[in-house]
Amino acid sequence: MHDDRKLVEARLERVLRERIRPAIHPQTVPLTVEIWSTSGEPVPVAEGLSAPTRPISAGTPWGTPWGTSWFKVSGTVPEEWAGRTVEAVLDLGFTRRSPGFQCEGLVYRPDGTPVKGLHPRNSAVRVASPATGGEQVRWHIEAASNPDIDGEVPFQPTLLGDRATAGDAPQYVLGSMVLAVFDETVWNLVLDLEVLGELMAELPVEGARRWEILRAVSRALDAVDLQNVNATAQAARDELASVLAAPAVPAAHRISAVGHAHIDSAWLWPLRETVRKVARTASNMTALLDDDPDFVFTMSQAQQFAWIKEHRPEVYARVKQAVADGRFVPAGGMWVESDTNMPGSEAMARQFVHGKRFFIDEFGVENEEVWLPDTFGFAAGLPQIIKAAGSKWLLTQKISWSRTNTFPHHTFTWEGIDGSRVFTHFPPVDSYNCEMSGGQIAHAARNFKEKGVASRSLAPTGYGDGGGGTTREMVAKAARMRSLEGSATVEWEAPAAFFAKAEAEYPDPPVWVGELYLELHRATLTSQAQTKRGNRRSEHLLYEAELWATTAAVRTGAPYPHEELDRLWKTVLLHQFHDILPGSSIAWVHSEARRTYARVTGELEAIIAQAQQALAGARSADGGDSVAGSGEVVFNSAPHGRGGVPSGGAALSTSAAAQASPVSRAGGGYVLDNGLLRVEIDGRGLMVSAYDIAAAREAIAPGQAGNLLQLHPDLPNQWDAWDVDAFYRNVGTDLTDITDLRVDGSAVRIERAFGASRVVQLLSLPADAKRIDIDTEVDWHETERFLKLAFPLDVRADRYASETQFGHVYRPTHQNTSWEWAKFEACNHRFVHLDEPGWGIALVNDSTYGHDVTRSVRAGADTGTTTTVRASLLRAPRFPDPETDQGVHRFRHALVPGAVIGDAVREGFRANLPERRVPGTNAVATLVTVDDDAVVVSAVKLADDRSGDLVVRLYESSGGRTRATLRIDGFLADRAVLTDLLERPLADTDLPDRSHDGVALTLRPFQMVTLRVPRA
Incomplete structure (x- = not known):
């Protein structure tokens, strides 16, 4: 036979399309x-x-x-x-x-x-x-x-x-x-020919196996009567039997196929439609499980199981039985497949608390794997959270989308900021929607980077994003590739089974330290600013609500709102899904999110107010009631060091933090001076000096100006709401024209107009603090533009710190390699901080995440280094929401000269946790205090099991080792127990209370601990 291979491949494609299928x-x-x-x-x-x-x-x-x-x-x-x-x-x-x-x-x-x-x-x-x-x-x-x-x-x-x-x-x-x-025979013939044709196309031209398959396919096509396919299909299958029966070689790459349907909890459809997508997919998958005994399907996101339970109980009953049979596998142990860059410390922890608890309560299943195939990069604090939740493995695929550098591993150990390590796998199939084609399987085997030391990879198999799941055709193809010469082997397995085998086979993989940065989708740190503001505000309100409700329960016996807080946490966690919080969903999703955040805010404000009123007006020591309105109690929720959590004082009319220094006129601008800082604002409304008086140090680079709004064109090559491409920096406009500059109370008010938009800023200097407060309101009506707020600083720093979950991560300010260059837009939570030995500076915020840091060396005699920090404020992409961010936005930033990391942490919380004033006369003593400023309390709550036990979560925030004492004022605490995130005691972890002096703690850098304190 001398058939040309291209002719056979073309013949196969047409005959399949026009006759056999x-x-x-x-x-x-x-x-x-x-x-x-x-x-x-x-x-x-x-x-x-x-x-x-x-x-x-x-x-x-x-x-x-x-x-x-x-x-x-x-x-x-x-x-x-x-x-x-x-x-x-x-x-x-x-x-x-x-x-x-x-x-x-x-x-x-x-x-x-x-x-x-x-x-x-x-x-x-x-x-x-x-x-x-x-x-x-x-x-x-x-x-x-x-x-x-x-x-x-x-x-x-x-x-x-x-x-x-x-x-x-x-x-x-x-x-x-x-x-x-x-006609099942014809259906099987189609799959025989597809598998062999796809495999044949991937095999080396010079290899004998390719030609063996080609000749068998040619004979099979000869055996088909094109006018009577059904009568001749079996004869064609007989011609293929021998090549399909040839087993894989012993060294073949081994693929664990996992039935899967990555369903975005919202994206190009609203949340309510996802409820139905999940029901449709689950119905299909339970039916497919009945048809094939080898097939295993996995579904993540406890929220999606909860939706089926609530809205489609008949489907849920089938799912629950399939879970009990071990065939329908809950995966990941999170409430949703969330973004991991932007959620705060507690929110990221609660993703696992609520997700794992749902799977345990509903199915008796506890996940050890984290399943995040499509999340847009991974924060460096995540490994510690994974370990604290009782998990140890991570799967993602998205890093293969990086556009600049190819990640060097598929199986490796990932180390976070505190030293926690997680065994991690990136499927080399490079898809979380594998269709089990021969080409995909061959690509996975060829692409696998651990050849010679490991032999296993995972393939999430099924239609996803919008759902659908695995099909009978995919299952049938997998059966043919279970052991097929020339192909990797394929076996259906649950994620945990894959990870256990992969870890046993490769016990000492290479280590990757720090964040897993996705070199794509960087604009998700900025798109849909109101969604991001709603998330940040909700996270801090939840912290306050738990804190004050706990204090009221301990001090006054007030009921603790377990059900309300559980429901509200789940609502906020749902909106951290990786296409909602990142701003990459349709208009419907984000308009609904704004309404939801408003409702969440109202409910949490009510919980906080009720608890604080109970405390401020609690029965006094002599048994009398306080007189409402006779004084004012100031509640400060700052969770930082000696400041305590919470703190309050009675009958204070105003707080020092609320007082601001006066403004004086200077030439065409203004000067603010509080004895700690002297800030000069010129006639353009720009900050030309921010002078640290005690340090005799200028923060603003010579000849430069801070508080500079900069506008860039922003049309990425694709993925509008997701991407900002590096070339956006090639063109930019400094917004220096003003329409108004004047004193407004104790602040300098600056108004600008540009394009169809308007911005008003208030710059003020607190009376006793080394920080410049910058309140910005933007009425935004631009399209395909990117707005930044820039501060060129007179600091030479090779690296800078960005807050992340339970600590901070360092990034270089230089671009020595393509890895550093690719991080031209990055994530921070409440602050970025940079320093030279002996002096530093922080930029804190109340709702923004995206930023960039660049450096340059000044020309002329100075030759000093200017390091410019820019906060990303607004974008205006037109897809998938053509009206993205149109309207009014408010931002709060503060520049903190002379700041060490501890100052950055403190000021970051201050910007996000306002003082609250409640009529009353009772001083409210601090419930929980820690005697070290480096230790931050991230949660004070009552135990989820409703035992009444107090739960305190805290972490070391500076990146150093510390010894600290935790003290509780409100009940006799004779012991404290270290627990995991689900508040379950860890083995042999009782921490004795030293004569009721407090709980002594020794913390390593960035270590997070959860303490459970029984109430006597």
């Missing part, structure tokens, strides 16, 4: 179809089943954007099909786009029990095998007409992302709905 269903009869539609919110299943319908035929448009239509299909299996396998093929009008990004459906029986989900790669529903003839088919389909937001041309602005602007034009045209004979 169509023969899978050789006989069909139409079903009768009726429809009822609603453009509003989805109705309960019972209502959809009983709704009045009208006839509809194939070719008819249906489905307004975000609407729901209920189809009723009915028919009878022909008598002559007796003995055959029969299924319904139900085409809602699917386009060529992938599942999850278009119309979808869930099939129900007339009694409301779910059958399975429908999407463009999974539209067949089994009727009978074998049929007896005459079977009646009566089904209902809840069909969602979700618009294709991304469309044929990606990243184009669209109004379809908000129901209020999407219009009512039908989105889909109904396809055919038929009963069909299913």
Whole structure:
């Protein structure tokens, strides 16, 4: 045989497409179809089943954007099909786009029990095998007409992302709905040919195995009668049997296939649609588990299980049974697959607390693996949190998306800022939506970087993002590649089984220290500023609510709001999902998030107020009641060192922190001077001097100006809401023109106009603090622009610190290598800090995350170094939300000259935790104090098990070792127990109270501990 390989490959592709695949269903009869539609919110299943319908035929448009239509299909299996396998093929009008990004459906029986989900790669529903003839088919389909937001041309602005602007034009045209004979032999022939064809294309041209497969495929195609495929399919399969039976070589790479459907909890669809996506996918997967005994499916995100439990209890019952059988595996142990860069310390910890507790309570399952395939980079504090939650493994795939540097490992140990280490795997298949194609499997084996020392990798297999999951075709392909010469081997396994084997095989992998920075999607640190502000505010309100509710419970016996706090934490954690908090979802998601954050704020403010009122007006020592309004109690929630948590004083009319130094006129500008700092603001409203009087040190670089707003064009090459490309820095405009400059009370007020936007700033200097407060209000109406707030500083620093979970991470200020260059936009929480020996400076904020730090050497006689810190304020991408960030925004920053790290930590909390004033006369003594400024208390709460025990979480914040004493004022504490994040005691960890003097602690750099203190 002398067939040219390209001719055989071309022949295979056409014959499959035009002859063999169509023969899978050789006989069909139409079903009768009726429809009822609603453009509003989805109705309960019972209502959809009983709704009045009208006839509809194939070719008819249906489905307004975000609407729901209920189809009723009915028919009878022909008598002559007796003995055959029969299924319904139900085409809602699917386009060529992938599942999850278009119309979808869930099939129900007339009694409301779910059958399975429908999407463009999974539209067949089994009727009978074998049929007896005459079977009646009566089904209902809840069909969602979700618009294709991304469309044929990606990243184009669209109004379809908000129901209020999407219009009512039908989105889909109904396809055919038929009963069909299913020819399993032809179906198997298709899969034989696909697997061999895909493998053949990946094998070396000079290798014998490629030519062996090519000749077998050629013989099989000769054996097919193109006019009667069904009668000759088995003969064609016989020609392929020998090459399919050849086993893999012993050294073949081993792939653990994990059934998977990465479902974004919101993205190009709203949260309410994800509830249905999860139900459809779970229905499909439980049905597939019934069909194949080897298949294993995993699903992460406890929130998604909770949605099924609440909204689709029939589906949940099937899921729960499959979990009990060990086939449907809850994975990851987090409430959602969250962003990990921006969530604060406690929020990141609570992702694991709530996620793991749900899986333990519902299924008796505790995860040791963390499952974050699509998260946009990983903060350096995460390993400690993973370990403290009782987990030890991490899986992600997203780092393979990095555009500048190729990560050097697929299996490695990741070390965090405190020294905690986690065994980590990046699947070399480079996809969290593996379709089990021969090309993908070959790529995984070829791409695997640990060849020679390890042999295993994982492949998350199934349609994801918008859901759908694994298909029967993927399962069948995996079976063919279980042991196939020329291919990696494939075996279905749960994530924990893979990790246990991989770790045993490779006990001493290389170590990567510090953050896992994704060299892509950097703009997610800035997009949708109001969503980010809502998150930051909610995190701190939750901290305050737990703190003051605990203090009130201990001191006054007030009830502790367990249920409310649990619900509110879960709401905030849900919105930290990696397409909500990062600002990369449609308009509907973010407008809903703004409303949700407003509701959360109201509820938490009420909890805080109630607790503080109980404390301020608590019964006095002599038994009398305090007189409301006779004084004022100031509540300070600062969780930092000797300041204590909480602190309060009685009958204070104003706090020193609220007082500001006066402003004096100087030339065309103003001077603020409080004896600690002298700040000069010129006639442009720019900060030309910030002088540390005690240190005799100028903070602003010579000839430069701080508080400088800079505007850049911002049109990335793709992924508008996600990306900012380095070339944005090539062009920029300094906003120096002013429309107003004047004194406003004790502040300097600056107003500017640019484009269609307006900004007002208030600069003030507190009377007794070394910081300059900068309050900025922007009425933003730009598009495709990037707004920065710049401070060129007279500091030579090779590195700078950015706050992250339970500490800070250092990044270089230089760009010696491509790894440093790629971090041109990075994340911080409440502060960035840089210093020279003996003097430093911090920039703190109340709601921003993105920033950049650059350095330059000044020309001329000075030749000093200018290090410029810029906070990212606003962007204006047009996809997926064309109105991103239009409107009014408020930011608070503070520049802190002379700051050490401890000052940066303290001022960062101050910017985010306002003092509160409550009428009353009772001084409120501090409940919890720590005698070392380096130790930060991140949570004071009552135990989740409702025992009444006090739980305190704290950490070392400076990056050094410390000895500290924790003291509790409010009850006799004769012992404290070290626990994990779920408040479970760790072995042999009682910490004795030294004669009630306090709990002595020795902490290593950035160590976080959780203490449980029983109440006598």
